Amino acid sequence: MFECRTFITVKEIGEVLGVSESKSFHSAKQEHLVE
Known part of the structure; x- marks a missing residue:
């Protein structure tokens, strides 16, 4: 569960x-381009 949450956070x-x-x-x- 914690690894899953970490993966989502990193993503x-x-x-x-x-x-x-x-x-x-x-x-x-x-x-x-403006300059």
């Missing part, structure tokens, strides 16, 4: 980090 964190990274990447790309 959720990975998805959140993945979303944050892609958002930051797109923002940086747009700023670069």
